[in-house]
Amino acid sequence: MAAMGVTNLRAASKPLKRTRLHSYHSEKSSGVSLQSSGGRVAASSSSSLSGFFLTHDQRTHSRPSVGVYASSSAASADSSGFNEPKEDDDDSSSVAAFLGACWKFVRPHTIRGTILGTTALVTRCLLEADPSLINWKLLPTALMGLFALLCGNGYIVGINQIYDVNIDAVNKPFLPVASGELSKAKAWVLCLGFAAAGMAAVLLNYGTLISALYAFGLFIGWAYSVPPLRLKRSAFLAFLCIATVRGFLLNFGVYYATQAALQGWGGGAIQSLLGNAPATAPAISAIAWSPAIIFITTFVTVFATAIAITKDLPDAEGDRREGITTFTTQYGVPAVATLGTGLLLSNYVLAVTVAMLNPSSAFHRPLFMMAAHAAAAGYLLWSRSELGKANCTQPAIKEFYRRVWNCFYWEYLIFPFC
Structure with a gap:
């Protein structure tokens, strides 16, 4: 056996x-x-x-x-x-990988900021508007406006990745162009597609002023990253670009476009040029500006300046290699983090003061406004303290910058309820 x-x-x-x-x-x-x-x-x-x-x-x-x-x-x-071979599986895998690369390409944290900002501003406008002017037929126009803003966002951050590929290889190797997930050719196709689609949406749905402001925003995004201008090489011009686009253009543009839609001031710029627009939009000086809108535009413009200053905190090494001058490369991480924190704290002091004074009774819940901004200020101070305790290590720097964006989101979340 x-x-x-x-x-x-x-x-x-x-x-x-x-x-x-x-x-x-x-x-x-x-x-x-x-x-x-x-x-x-x-x-x-x-x-x-x-x-x-x-x-x-x-x-x-x-x-x-x-x-x-x-x-x-x-x-x-x-x-x-x-x-x-299973061709269907390979095709679906390729499509999934491409879509994932595209999502990283448009920088999700900026997408969230654009969506939150637009939604908060439109909501505030509707709350202050005559209820008889609100019409659900305007919803497609509003959605096309959001679509145009997201396209502009994708174009600006995308073209920056194309021209910053060497810097991103050091600072942000996870980005799709730097990592090779997206070729430069595909990135260019996406950027040009974003710009064309966004511009078309604005021209067909909004007036000449909004169309001109949108085109100006695209130009600033181009000038920020693309030689020979490449304004990001100057620390001052860099944060001026970001503050203008993220602060003034977004908030003013959304408010004006919403007022135009509610008041029936006419169709798109193309219709105006063809003489088919039902009404002519008034001059900017003729618009009744809400104190709340003036506040949020000022607040976010200052906030965007702080973001422009602190965004380079995690990128010091790559910026030095490429000869890019930023506040961080000049003064170091601790000083710039403190500067950004101080700038935002001054913003919160302004917000609490405005809530206390409450001009023209513009804010319906001033106590909530004061408490919400005081809480944000406390969160910011705690975040700066945590950065110092961690001796400004790279993970701690990235976490601090993420928390700055959290404060940005928070502002738009509370704005309609103030």
């Missing part, structure tokens, strides 16, 4: 080697794996968006025998039908 067992073991070992070789090729295409080691056979399969990945966590134990060879041969036979 012992001799027969040895004979059976030897007889089974040869087919097992062939089975393992066959399964090795099969697992690449089907996700079915068979492995023999010390008389053990493992089979497992798993899948993901990018293809099939194999694990060996499930193991079964059995005596080496001809039955093992029979079962493994059957498994190989079952898997042989999957040996041919």
Whole structure:
């Protein structure tokens, strides 16, 4: 009996080697794996968006025998039908990877800021407007405005990645152009597509003033990153660009466009040029500016300046290599973090003061406004303290900058309720 067992073991070992070789090729295409080691056979399969990945966590134990060879041969036979490439899976994986790269390309944290800002401003305008002017038929126009702003956002941050690829390779290697997930050619196609789609949406739905402001915003985004101007090389001009686009243009533009839609001041700029617009929009001086809108425009412009100053905190190494002068490369992380914190604290003092004075009873909940801004100021001071405790390490710097953006989001979240 012992001799027969040895004979059976030897007889089974040869087919097992062939089975393992066959399964090795099969697992690449089907996700079915068979492995023999010390008389053990493992089979497992798993899948993901990018293809099939194999694990060996499930193991079964059995005596080496001809039955093992029979079962493994059957498994190989079952898997042989999957040996041919699955084009649909490859295509879906490629599409998923491309969409993921595009999402990183548009910088999600800036997208959130644009959506929150637009929504808060429109909501405030509607709360202050004559209810008889509110018409659900205006919703498509509002959505096209948001679409245009998101396209402009994508264009500006995208073109910056194209021209900052060497800097991002050091500072932000996870970005798709720097990492190679997106080629420069594809990035250019996306940027030009964003600019064209956004400009078309504005021209078809809004007047000449909004169209001109939108085009001006695109120009600033281009001048910020693209030689020969490349305004980001100057620390002062860099934060001036960001404060103008994120602060004044966004808030003023959304408010004016909302008023134009509510008052029925006419269709798009193209319709105006063709003489088909039902009404002519008034001059800027003729608009009744809400104190609340004046406040948020001023507040966010100052806040955008602070963001422009602190955004370079995590990028000092790459900026130095590329000869980019920023406040961080000149004065160091602790000083710039303190400067940004001080600027934002002055903003919060302004907000609390405005809430206390409450000019023209513009704010319906001044106590809530004071408490919300005081809480934000406390959160900011705590964040700066945590950065100091961590000795300004790179992870701590990134966390501090993320918290600055949290304060930015918070402002727009509370604005409609102040």
